[in-house]
Amino acid sequence: MNLDEHRRLRELLGGFALGQLTPAERTAVQAHLDGCAECRAELGAIAPLAAPLKLIDPARLDQAPAGPPDWLETSILTAIKAEPRRIRSKGRWLLAAAAVVVIGGAGIGLGYGLAPDPPKIPLEPVPVTAIAAGVRSTADVVPHTWGMEIKLVGTGYEAGKRYHVVVLDEAGRVAPAGEFIGTGDRRMSCNLNSSVLRPDARSFEVLDDADQVVLRGQV
Numbered sequence: 114m115n116l117d118e119h120r121r122l123r124e125l126l127g128g129f130a131l132g133q134l135t136p137a138e139r140t141a142v143q144a145h146l147d148g149c150a151e152c153r154a155e156l157g158a159i160a161p162l163a164a165p166l167k168l169i170d171p172a173r174l175d176q177a178p179a180g181p182p183d184w185l186e187t188s189i190l191t192a193i194k195a196e197p198r199r200i201r202s203k204g205r206w207l208l209a210a211a212a213v214v215v216i217g218g219a220g221i222g223l224g225y226g227l228a229p230d231p232p233k234i235p236l237e238p239v240p241v242t243a244i245a246a247g248v249r250s251t252a253d254v255v256p257h258t259w260g261m262e263i264k265l266v267g268t269g270y271e272a273g274k275r276y277h278v279v280v281l282d283e284a285g286r287v288a289p290a291g292e293f294i295g296t297g298d299r300r301m302s303c304n305l306n307s308s309v310l311r312p313d314a315r316s317f318e319v320l321d322d323a324d325q326v327v328l329r330g331q332v
Contacts, residue, residue, distance in 0.1 A: 260306065261332075282313045
């Protein structure tokens with residue numbers, strides 16, 4: 114593959130992660146990913162951003178946050194004037210500070226109030242088999258349009274030791290899904306991302322730095 118074609122397919126990775134490519138483009142990118150470790154690694158870095166980006170409403174990007182109601186300033190000033198003289202000075206700056214917080218936070222509060230509820234993540238528990246002694250883990254899989262996410266939780270991975278995870282598809286091809294550092298007896302939780310689509314995945318493996326399988330999951 115020449116450099117221009119590689120650059121063209123690399124520029125499509127964002128659209129691939131967001132599920133916005135045409136069927137022909139998606140097929141071309143998937144075929145390229147199977148043979149390009151560099152682009153697989155870049156997709157792994159892009160993929161976690163896809164889900165939150167889909168929650169953005171383009172129609173609201175140019176909207177300024179709503180200001181506080183007109184009655185708020187009058188209400189605060191009235192309360193200040195009603196304070197006894199001996200505490201009026203202290204009360205004045207406390208209420209003024211409160212006004213700044215309320216006014217400054219009004220837009221933020223309204224923004225969150227108007228934002229749509231985020232969708233629930235469709236976690237799918239999958240069976241795992243520990244190969245190495247002492248390793249105990251559970252795993253859930255999340256299907257995405259760009260591939261598959263593995264949520265791995267466990268103990269018994271040697272503290273400070275590097276582990277890497279791969280996904281095997283139905284054709285026997287192997288795709289990287291990320292790395293993590295063992296935490297020994299302390300509970301470890303990590304999210305791993307693979308470009309392999311959920312329907313195409315057969316299993317995943319956790320390997321140590323000597324490429325020995327320490328855990329295998331059936332997906």
